[in-house]
Each structure stands twice: as structure tokens, then as C-alpha cells.
Amino acid sequence: MDERARVRRFEELFVTHLDAAYDYAHWLTRDDRNAEDVVQEACLRAFKFLDSFHGEGGRAWLLAIVRNTYYTWVKKNRAEALSVSFDEETMMANGCELADLESVGSSIDQVLQQQDARRLVNSALDQLPEEFREVIVLRELEDMSYKEIAVIAKIPLGTVMSRLARARKLLLQHLQRAQQESRP
């Protein structure tokens, strides 16, 4: 492919999916500037490896590059701040220790109708461990299928499902705790 065709092909891809790339990067970095840096770097990589893109699933392809770029960036920029590798088993154990939330029933509706529902939801998402936060963002905000999430996050389909289930459970717990705390 000559350089002109490459630039055109890249423009097409990048213009269409820039917001998705930025949103995903922002939820990973949780910072405006860092999200911009990660997206810019990811776009340069995407341009470089454009020949490996076969025309289908451009958004998933770009998001996978954003994710790789993010992890490279994490290693380079905040090695000291790297969170302890997250252990799903521990998380599951914690989840079981908490009160059985299903018994709280429909109170989630009340939480979501509160005036500060927006803040509560975003803070609950913010507090999710990264692995869980990213599957929720890919699923609910980027509307990615399980298969696409598996490709982006480089995990098996079964893990996509278990992470989503776990992430939602953690979100529910967080929101319901917030609800209980807000009660007089």
C-alpha cells in the first residue's frame, strides 16, 4: 500500500473510532492528559501496523492497540504505583463475605433514582479494579460483544463472562452500600 492510501485508510479508521479510543483510555488512565497521551501513542502504533488490519472490526482493533499502549505506558510511567496484581480468587472470597445482596432486592432502583445517581455510578466504576472496570466499559459504553472483548483484553470468552458477572456484582455491592450509608 502506498503512503497516500495508508494515510487515507488510517484517517477513515481513526476519525470513526477516536471517541471510543479516548473514552476507553480515559477509563483506564482516569486522567485527561494521560488518556490523550495514550490515545496519541496508540494511533501512531495503529498507523504503523495498519497493514495488519483487515478491514473488519476497526473499533475493536483500535481499542486492542489502546489497551496494549496503556500497559506499556503503565510500565514506563508508574512502575512504582503499579497496583498489586489482582487476584480474582481473593475478590470472590471478599464478595462472599459481604451480606447476600440479592436479599436487599430492588433497592438498586432507589439508588439509581437518587439525585446523585450519576456521581454514585461513576464512583462505583472508578473503584472497580482495572480488569473489571475495563470489561464494563467495553460492554456498556462501547457496546462490544463478548467476542470482541475477548480479543481486546486477550482473555478467553469464559473469562469475559466471569469478569462481567463479577464486575456487576461489585458494582451492585458498591451502590447498595452507598444506599445504606445515605440512610439516616
Next chain:
Amino acid sequence: MNCTDSRSRLHAYLDQELDLPSVLAIDEHLASCDACKKTFAQQFALQSGVRKHAMYYTAPGTLTERIRGAISRTVTETSANSVKPHWQWPLFQRFQLGAAVAATALVSWIVAIQYNTPSEAEFLAEQVIASHARSTLTTHLADVSTSDEHTVKPWLSSKLDFSPPVTDLTGAGFPLVGGRLDYLDNRPVAALVYGHRQHVINLFVWPDRRSGRSLPMESLSKHGYNVLHWINGGMAFWAISDLNATEMRAFAEAYTGAK
């Protein structure tokens, strides 16, 4: 199906990842099991709560320019080492201006019978995609920004030689964001702007060039955009966004149903 089975598929059900027989089996179970119904309802509430309230961070305009700059530097560097570098700079500049137009270059779509030539519909689809992309790239989404249909409609009517049907669809989940003038099919047209979650839908409306024909809804999916086109009551309608095909259908049905 028992409760264990149904709950093990709760998330796949919620995420529309199940085949139809499984969906029906779960529906049947939910109809008769209050406990599962409650669990499913809670997850539905959570999912829609997250979709409604979670921040969607859109890329700042300066980032687009930054990235183009970085890419063009890469291209220039490459060209400095190559034998014939002269074309690359001016060409890239042109792409900067015409990015959205370039994005449509590969559109191919044939509506054989309804148009004089296949290329006519194809060409229009390209124009529609380009207009939509341009409107979402720039800050110029709406000339008149309000969800009040009684403001948008008269404004558009005063600028155009026809009066487009304008309806706020907030009730169906597609709030009216505003209206804009655009230029398609060699004439000024109405662009109605709707929102759905963080997505933008442009609905282009103008009087059909040939009177008396109608066209059932056609769909096209290209470059991450879904386009719906239909002709009714002497008006041509083109709806486009990056929503998925199901949501676009829902939008079109809400719009055509509301009139």
C-alpha cells in the same frame, strides 16, 4: 429450565449473547419464578443505570489535530528517506480538510430499482456518511439546539422550501438535540439531530425528487456507521449514526410511528 440454569445464563441473556431457544427458555422460566425475575430485574436496572449515568469521555478537538500532526510528521520523515517525497505534504493537508469525505470513498451500495442508476444511491449514501462524520467532528452539530420540536420545526421551515416532520422522541429514548441546515442531493436539506446515550443520530430529510414513489426502509452498514433510508409521503429520509442496527431500527420505528 431451573433457577441454577437460568442464573448461570443471566449475563449472557442481559448482553444478548444467547441464541433464541435459550432466550425463550429463560423467558418462560422468568414468567413463573419470582426470585429469578427479581434477580434479573436488578441486573437490568444496574445495566441501564450504568449506561445512563457513566461518563462517556469524548476526545477533545485538539487531540484530533495533535494526532494528525504526529502522523504527518511520521509520513514526512518517511518521505524524507524516499525517492519521491514531493506529494505527501500537500496531500495530507487535503485529507485533513476532507477527512470525512475520504472516509466514505469505499462506500458501495446498490439500490437497483428505486434509483435511475445504482451509483446515484451510492453517491447519496457517501454524502450522508460524510455529512454525519463532519457534523460529529466539528462543534457544528446543530444550528438550533433545543429539544423543543415547536422551535426546531419553524426554524427549519423558515430556512427551507419545505417543512420537515420534527418530533421529539425523548419518550422512546431518543431525545431531540436540535436541527441544522445541510446540503445533500444538490439541495439544502433539514438535518434533525437526535441523541441516544452518548451517540448522535443525524436524520436528513428533504422532498423526494420524483413525486409519488415510496420506498420501504433499506439499511446499510459501513465503516462503523449504520444508515437507514426510506421514502414516504414525498419525503426522502436518511438516518445515520454509529448505533447498532437494532437501535437504529428502534429509532426509525419511533420516528415513523410518532408522526
